[in-house]
Amino acid sequence: MKRLARLALVTALCLAGSLGPAAPGLTSSAPPIARDDTATVIAARGPNDSLRFYWNLNGSVYWYWTAVAGQGTTPSEPSLARDSTASVIAAQGAGNTLKFYWNLNGNSTWNTTQVAGPGSTVSAPSIARGAGANAIAAQGPNGTLMFYWNLYGNPTWNTTQVAGPGSIVSAPSIARDDTATVIAAQGPNGTLMFYWNLHGNPTWNTTQVAGPGSIVSAPSIARDNTASVITAQGAGNTLMFYWNLNGNPTWNTTQVAGPGSIVSAPSVARDNTANVIAARGPNDTLKFYWNLHGNPTWNANLAGNTLSDPAVARGGGANVITARGFNNSLYMYINLIGNPNWYGTLIDGCPGC
Template identity: 30%
Template structure:
């Protein structure tokens, strides 16, 4: 099938097959002219996540593209012209091709007409460290202060000299892996820069959530800014005219480069005046440009961007109803999955539930009535994986959701009958639910359609016996929306719980209330009586955590300056107390209440430690450092 798309179609480009593909191992799309594009599979979709344009190409020029997955069983052949992109997939080297539907995602523009993020512009401290300076500004805007020197060290460096040919680099380092060249060198001769993967890692290592890539649509960037999330973008200084060339990295990757390549921070947009505002580290100034000029410059540099937001999910905890032991599951180094537990007043661990490459989200944990525990996490290839504890032994992973099913931290709950339900953000920002009955897993059940769910859902049991489930999500226009389960097991929704532009984090729910980060980094609560402002603007820099004990509700969030804020609703929300001072909290926290009413808060601490704060009576203690330096790493919620 031919997809009639203009050659300038934004990526990702999605190739949709009419049936699931059993082998989805392909990871890159290689074109005959040397250009490459990242490719991933999501059930029936092959998604090219970066621009497929390479070097200059004549109209109607034909080319062959190969998707290599190690076994060579998936091949794409494409014809690119000035009007049409045609792709067909041959599976297992079969002669017949499978019909495809090609589409570029449609992203609604930000529902607000303009937004500006307060940021203090800085000047880059080296000739070529614009990426460090741009990231420094973005991190500062979400309450994280870190030096350019620290960020440069985290990027790493490849100081090998390039192989030059006709005055241009023909072979050099890989900026997708590390900083290439001398940061004080001669641009594109002895020094260059670094691309989004190391920048994303550095942002995460300093306690932020960051999502980077190529092929972003401008509307996605403006929606991020409207949510209070600055964006590191690659556009020339003063949007000067530019061109793109290519070199081959030592690892064989084809790398685009430009003599005008430059990193800046997008901090504002205005649809009314059709302008954007950039914080430029080249001169330490804020500049306002025509939106069209910015978008053209942005597209030339492969539409590369990093959205920076407050700390994501890293830890979760549950209390055994039989022994009172607290189990804390964390996302460990190299995407491992680890567990810490308390027993007889002492803390133990970590025990590795799974090694590197296992956990690609924050985990979720529940305690069963018999004292067993269950941990769910987004696994490799966007699976939904489950680990379970029975009689002093851990098992798993068991794959609950297939590849391409899970794109968020799971939300998990267990009813009085021992039935577990898990909700996740599914493919194309849908809402998926999986459930267990009679020791068998079912799903996914598609609760929310495509573009309905942007972040981890919040799942809770509500009502009187028999209780039913409720799922709360952030919609694409930053509204709070709710789905309800009925007594027969059917679902209805979404039901609008707020106006647009009101929800800017994953929510957290109890049977009585749902909390979320509101406009201007506030903390808001929705209940049967309406919406209540719990924390004032400028107080909340993560998704909240919430737990109840009798008629009392407890909530916690990462506050300004990486402090840890705690709120109590006992007939009305009180002001924040601060169990953790500045520089104590670098992720969304987790809160549990023990059988006697004591409260425990777990959070990623400084230098990726695991911190615990505990409340006995009305007095706070801690932090107690349970996990050592480098033991806990936040992930996008």
């Protein structure tokens, strides 16, 4: 475990302006982030395809990191989930394997399982945790959609092919609540596909949420016991938001921001009061959008800057976003819920140093 230097918080507006060209090997996606009432955690692809885990206790100015897996283990950005007992990571491994890492909160030891063997996983996976199980979605060979799950404390992983060859063309996104597991993926010809199953039922159901030409990026999904929500980059670099009430087959669509507003895949999070989206805008800007449940109006402000797709989480009284900067540096931006001001922290200015 290593403690990073104490870093001053600076307002996001002080970070305005281009961050400069991306460093060689810079990943296009920001490391995933999760936050609860106790801590904020980040999983990141490190130097030479290693895997790192960063964390800080909410309210502390100190960040810590630990090496979860060594060089050559993690060729794409991982996925992260956290609850009151554990943090879990899913990552594409060497040889297109699927790896699962976990540690109990407060315990420095990380454990590892190979969930699926060589050639099984051709995209970055997505992980969710809840209702007594860990659940992973990944793009398999030939555009298949694969689903893996295990019960807490059980080392056995179960596998289901949710959709056959040619079904998806991007990395999927998964979410899970007390009743169901849901997956969003980009289908052929720019379609948006939604898959779901009820816990304890092996049957997966499929809906085409948006037709050909609707989206041009991998989607991001979030779910709670009320609704499922999806965001994606739409045609003309619009920001699109889709939602349905649980148990209702009708999907609703909103164009949150018009043509030219974003330049890559956005990220969505949801709690019991609001939906929030982070997206990369023109000129390396980092944009934040939010709406309160039941209110059709979306609000927007500038959170900072980014050279990558951002990742957003909401919890512990705050919204938090990760972004990559010059030389693969890792930033976190935070605002307290209800406060319009954003603050940026340089968590790791030189991950390879």
